Amino acid sequence: xxxxxxxxxxxxxxxxGGLEENKAYLISGASGVGKTVFCMQFLYAGLKAGxxxxxxxxxxxPKDIIDDAKSFxxxxxxxxxxxxxxxxxxxxxxxxxxxxxxxxxxxxxxADLTDYIHKVSAKRVAIESIDYxxxxxAESEANAEEYLREMALSATNLxxxxxxxxxxxxxxxxxxxxxxxxxVMEGVIVLDIDEKNNKRLLSIRKMRKTGVSLSxxxxxxxxxxxxxxxxxKKEGRTVRVGKKAPEFLIEAYYNNESVRLSSLDYRGxxxxxxxxxxxxxxxCPTELxxxxxxxxxxxxxxxxxxxxxxxxxxxHKTWRETxxxxxxxxxxxxxxxxxxxxxxxxxxxxxxTTSRATFIIDPEGNVVAEEINEDSVGRSTEELLxxxxxxxxxxxxxxxxxxxxxxxxxPALKT
Numbered sequence: 001x002x003x004x005x006x007x008x009x010x011x012x013x014x015x016x017g018g019l020e021e022n023k024a025y026l027i028s029g030a031s032g033v034g035k036t037v038f039c040m041q042f043l044y045a046g047l048k049a050g051x052x053x054x055x056x057x058x059x060x061x062p063k064d065i066i067d068d069a070k071s072f073x074x075x076x077x078x079x080x081x082x083x084x085x086x087x088x089x090x091x092x093x094x095x096x097x098x099x100x101x102x103x104x105x106x107x108x109x110x111a112d113l114t115d116y117i118h119k120v121s122a123k124r125v126a127i128e129s130i131d132y133x134x135x136x137x138a139e140s141e142a143n144a145e146e147y148l149r150e151m152a153l154s155a156t157n158l159x160x161x162x163x164x165x166x167x168x169x170x171x172x173x174x175x176x177x178x179x180x181x182x183x184v185m186e187g188v189i190v191l192d193i194d195e196k197n198n199k200r201l202l203s204i205r206k207m208r209k210t211g212v213s214l215s216x217x218x219x220x221x222x223x224x225x226x227x228x229x230x231x232x233k234k235e236g237r238t239v240r241v242g243k244k245a246p247e248f249l250i251e252a253y254y255n256n257e258s259v260r261l262s263s264l265d266y267r268g269x270x271x272x273x274x275x276x277x278x279x280x281x282x283x284c285p286t287e288l289x290x291x292x293x294x295x296x297x298x299x300x301x302x303x304x305x306x307x308x309x310x311x312x313x314x315x316h317k318t319w320r321e322t323x324x325x326x327x328x329x330x331x332x333x334x335x336x337x338x339x340x341x342x343x344x345x346x347x348x349x350x351x352x353t354t355s356r357a358t359f360i361i362d363p364e365g366n367v368v369a370e371e372i373n374e375d376s377v378g379r380s381t382e383e384l385l386x387x388x389x390x391x392x393x394x395x396x397x398x399x400x401x402x403x404x405x406x407x408x409x410x411p412a413l414k415t
Contacts, residue, residue: 007045010229017244024152029191039126051123058090246344252332253316270303275357289325290381308334
């Protein structure tokens with residue numbers, strides 16, 4: 001079955017490439033663990049990939065959701081303005097029942113939600129939270145459970161992937177206020193806080209058709225990045241040819257300014273990542289200059305290039321301003337200061353430096369080629385272009401393979 005991205009760096013790698021589309025999932029955890037950020041990040045990843053979305057909220061007003069997203073560098077207003085995202089305020093379905101307090105018209109809310117899903121052709125939906133629905137439903141609790149059950153099971157028919165959130169009950173055996181919710185969901189992710197060790201921890205308690213570990217993964221939440229799985233760095237997880245490449249957000253020096261780039265920005269294109277040990281060195285400038293000279297050849301093959309080191313964008317800027325070779329670079333120069341991206345790709349050395357490594361990633365986000373050299377051995381731009389052209393050719397001609405030394409225009413082998 002096709003898998004889609006969570007949009008959270010490190011999570012796809014834990015879950016064998018992502019999550020199965022058109023299913024329902026539960027994100028459970030106590031207050032303050034980042035359930036809202038998780039939902040926003042999931043929806044934003046889809047929006048960036050052209051997947052429209054609906055967000056159902058009760059804990060925050062739509063304006064607060066928009067402002068919170070902006071603090072992470074996610075501008076939702078352009079998607080709302082173009083009818084690609086709709087934020088549904090659950091408060092508009094709540095009335096005050098004298099003697100009983102608030103009452104939620106869940107029947108009308110669910111009907112309108114279905115209409116909005118169809119109206120914006122939503123592929124991703126986030127609903128916060130099933131707890132509020134349970135505690136305030138005007139209908140009986142049994143009916144409220146049945147509505148939620150139908151919504152979870154109807155994800156396939158609606159053609160969208162749904163995230164529900166729930167506050168983790170105090171009893172360790174339960175993962176949500178409804179034990180039923182756990183059973184009908186395709187997967188359950190628990191977010192927790194280890195107060196003793198001052199850590200946030202993510203665990204996958206259930207994920208059908210996926211061989212996941214029962215490990216607890218440390219994660220962080222920060223402005224500009226959102227949720228990031230820290231455990232990937234500690235386990236030294238590496239990528240493999242034929243598997244999904246890790247997703248990432250990176251600061252880069254590009255077009256004479258510092259910008260933030262996402263790997264999702266490059267979906268639909270070929271992407272070449274060029275990791276190098278550092279600025280102001282000996283071999284590195286010859287490699288980056290070689291690529292700069294042939295940059296148009298990369299673009300003619302439908303590819304973009306990002307160079308990545310652990311230097312700051314300020315260092316990249318100074319290097320460009322002082323080196324005639326580096327001044328010719330017109331592709332982004334990425335800054336992975338904490339080594340998270342290097343670690344995710346398995347090219348962070350024991351000494352804490354970046355290996356001399358190259359990855360070719362296809363338009364679907366799969367790694368199709370990699371090269372890692374000893375630091376004193378430079379790479380060949382022409383060989384990189386040859387491999388890129390070969391990878392592109394066999395993808396476009398699935399019944400052919402490229403022999404040794406194959407170059408564009410030469411005959412391939414039929415299989």
